[in-house]
Amino acid sequence: MTTDIEVARTVTLKKIGEIADKAGIPAESVFTHGRHLAKLDLDYVEQLRGKPDGHLILVTAINPTPPGEGKTTTTIGLGDALNRIGKRAVVALREPSLGPVFGRKGGATGGGRAQVAPMEAINLHFTGDFHAITAAHNLLAAMLDNHIYWGNALDIDLRAITWRRVADVNDRALRKITIGLGEGENGLPRETGFDITVASEVMAILCLADDLVDLQARLARIVVARKRDGTPVTAGDLQAAGAMAALLRDAIQPNLVQTLEHNPVLVHGGPFANIAHGCNSVIATRTAMKLGDFAVTEAGFGADLGAEKFFDIKCRSAGLTPSAVVIVATLRALKYQGGAPLKNVTEPNAEILARGLASLGRHIENMQRYGVPVVVGINHFAGDTDAEHAQLAKFCADKFGVKAIVCRHWAKGSAGAEELAHEVVALTQKTSNFAPLYALDLPLKDKIETIARSIYHAGGIALSARAEKDLARFEREGWNNLPVCIAKTPYSFSADETLLGAPEGHILPVREVRLSAGAGFVVAICGNVMTMPGLPRAPSANLIHLDAHGRIEGLF
């Protein structure tokens, strides 16, 4: 089988200046980074505000399964297909995290003939955005401990420091650490830890900020600790926000790359989809909507987490109106949701598929609840049968009036997603009645409950005593109008990852709540959330190396 990198290397990329030119971006607004990457001048991005918006298309998916769905490839394939049928389309994607590239995940630049390139650069340092976020995050941490070291004038309670440190590496040994050891010259010993960079609130802030002024203001609002009287301590109190913003000044510029078919793609930002909202930057999405008549973007995990947050956090906060939603599914993933063991998901089985369709149906229904037209994209795999495709299509048409279209972009590039592109265009002729799920003036607890009942079909929520107390405190302190960001397993509609399909009546346990005041949401932690991955026994890093010509091998 041909690997993704082998496919990518059969294509001669165009100079990024040509791609920018094709997208209508003037050369003086393009800051090239080598031959194939560029950042866009933020002044130019600002000037685009006057232009009318293109249609915003969200690509989401059913809950992730081991056999995989192909959300990113579908996003890229759809973008290429829209261009193929004569539309001006720009894709907006998240940047991959460096850490997992050396674990087992591989990159996050699509696959087959639906890839963004150059994958080596995008998957490694890219234009340095995540490094800038790491630096800004850790500068704040250093300034916090430095403040305490020099006398703690703000009277910070050492037991109430919530700001950890970050690194863009899978390093389980850093999850829980004690710092400040020594003879006093290193500060006060205290327990803390490192998260992976994508879990940083600075990442979420960068992705939700309107512009540099908003960025600096949001950074100043980050709550890092509590004083001994219980009141919050912010990055602004520590006089850290300005220096952090200076470190992020270039990182906030959206990055331009190309698909293997030489269409423009903005790859920018990549917050976690559990403790954060999981979408690329508002700035990139907005820019894609100005440059393209169609902007195609994706959200993290399945639609229950990713699309919900895309709508209720990102679109609401940025004032974006999505025109259509594509829900990506595969026969094998649906059969897994229907209860097939992993080894059997490639075998045709109408009964198990029918059971799995309940899960897809739930997602369609949820998306329709937001008032946005829906289409299902069936990501084709070798071995799929026409009968199963027909069964799937009939289910979607009969129950929801929604088309389910087989897509072969992985094997064929844009030619494989033409039909999907035509349906997306057709959907954008309909009116989008987009509205968020809940009003911001609902109490925080009710917002969590609304999501749990409406989207997850839970019977209710169960707050721990601590979560209850903290929510009340956030309300009291004036954060009652923030949206909520649910951190739960992506593998089920419930908080129990083994409950596949479309479970009903389960209870969503809220163990803990956290305030991301700079990003502008309250995180509800439901179950265990891992914010610092570990490496597997045989990490892919073992195989990555430079060949005699300095070319990177082993990256996939």
Next chain:
Amino acid sequence: MTTDIEVARTVTLKKIGEIADKAGIPAESVFTHGRHLAKLDLDYVEQLRGKPDGHLILVTAINPTPPGEGKTTTTIGLGDALNRIGKRAVVALREPSLGPVFGRKGGATGGGRAQVAPMEAINLHFTGDFHAITAAHNLLAAMLDNHIYWGNALDIDLRAITWRRVADVNDRALRKITIGLGEGENGLPRETGFDITVASEVMAILCLADDLVDLQARLARIVVARKRDGTPVTAGDLQAAGAMAALLRDAIQPNLVQTLEHNPVLVHGGPFANIAHGCNSVIATRTAMKLGDFAVTEAGFGADLGAEKFFDIKCRSAGLTPSAVVIVATLRALKYQGGAPLKNVTEPNAEILARGLASLGRHIENMQRYGVPVVVGINHFAGDTDAEHAQLAKFCADKFGVKAIVCRHWAKGSAGAEELAHEVVALTQKTSNFAPLYALDLPLKDKIETIARSIYHAGGIALSARAEKDLARFEREGWNNLPVCIAKTPYSFSADETLLGAPEGHILPVREVRLSAGAGFVVAICGNVMTMPGLPRAPSANLIHLDAHGRIEGLF
């Protein structure tokens, strides 16, 4: 007074492509990073090998003092002045460390009219080299702990792990930490710590590597720990070197920027000058020698540490022959060396200056010992008197046959360093009889002693029992042919920072020795060496911010 950044902003920089063109670099070998930064294609750098070498000029200084010397400004001013008098000169400098920028140090891009630009970019993330080094270093650390977590097949002795982690931030709380806390799922608890990125052996390796093949081979040789049987464990044993090299593939490309007078400067790499050798990359120096008839570069700290390592480690390992040495001094610094209290160093005082000149004389003598022609550059400060300049010049001429030339590049740019430039050109007409101080086949202990006696004028060395034992082990294990890298205070010829002037007969205490097998030297630690700085009570980060136009303010 006008600040450096204000001076810099009066100059309209040229596009980096124009600077590259002026330096004779073909456009297709220039990877621009925005308008004013570029990396050079390593293939192009390789192709330059066939060209003849320009003259290599080292700028070094007397031991650093609180009133300052101005080594970087002199390096830049001399480069500009050589260009002014019609020579083709290229400067090669170290990259600044991000950490100290937020402390109190400010940037490291020169000052006054002798600056490299754009200083905001160079002092912050620049082209991401240090972030790449951080990532490569910490990937190795994660792979080490991951190896232990999954069963420790190499039988690594947890008490004998020497590889720490790094971050490019001044964060004293990370100096001494315990990692791997928790219930076992985070690995085994052990004590370790973070150093600042410039202290990473990966930094030293990047700066000494010949090319990508050599880089990968050096990375594989890094010793990170010992097995329980005492034998070394390398990055190669952990199968980490290839992935680390992949992370460094772009970082090894030299960076091109410009002076305020639009002359080309390569700014690349920046290892610590105590536990490492303290010079910019071999690749940048070599490239400067190929592009220029004169390559002007600097070494860290004073000549006792910086120039010694430049000659005995860098020039020897890379096969470079320096043509001339400039020793930078100021009247105020010499008076400080002569015993004047800091508050009095600006007052004329012939007697105290005469005492301080002993220190300068020692440095001149040391440099002449290497067989390289010498000139002293007197960095002019307002308030300097002609009588003092004359006294200094007479001392250098009478005792060493060396010129001491007053330089005003800070105030006047290249016009202020013309006389120095002419003398440097004259010196390069003489034959350089460059030879390193010691032979590599001397025992490691004798190498340390040779440096101590010859350069520091010590009466001898005193090895701790542990250092003695470890040196014997390194000899036994086959590292006997490495050069040594002394880590001692830069403020004195001795290991006692209060011993100013030209002390004699002191004993150099070697507390500990460390193996940098990848970089290719054995470090002798003499006294306390700080590898993770802290922030001051009121760090400069407090003042740095973005103005309403997104311009960085408060950086200096």
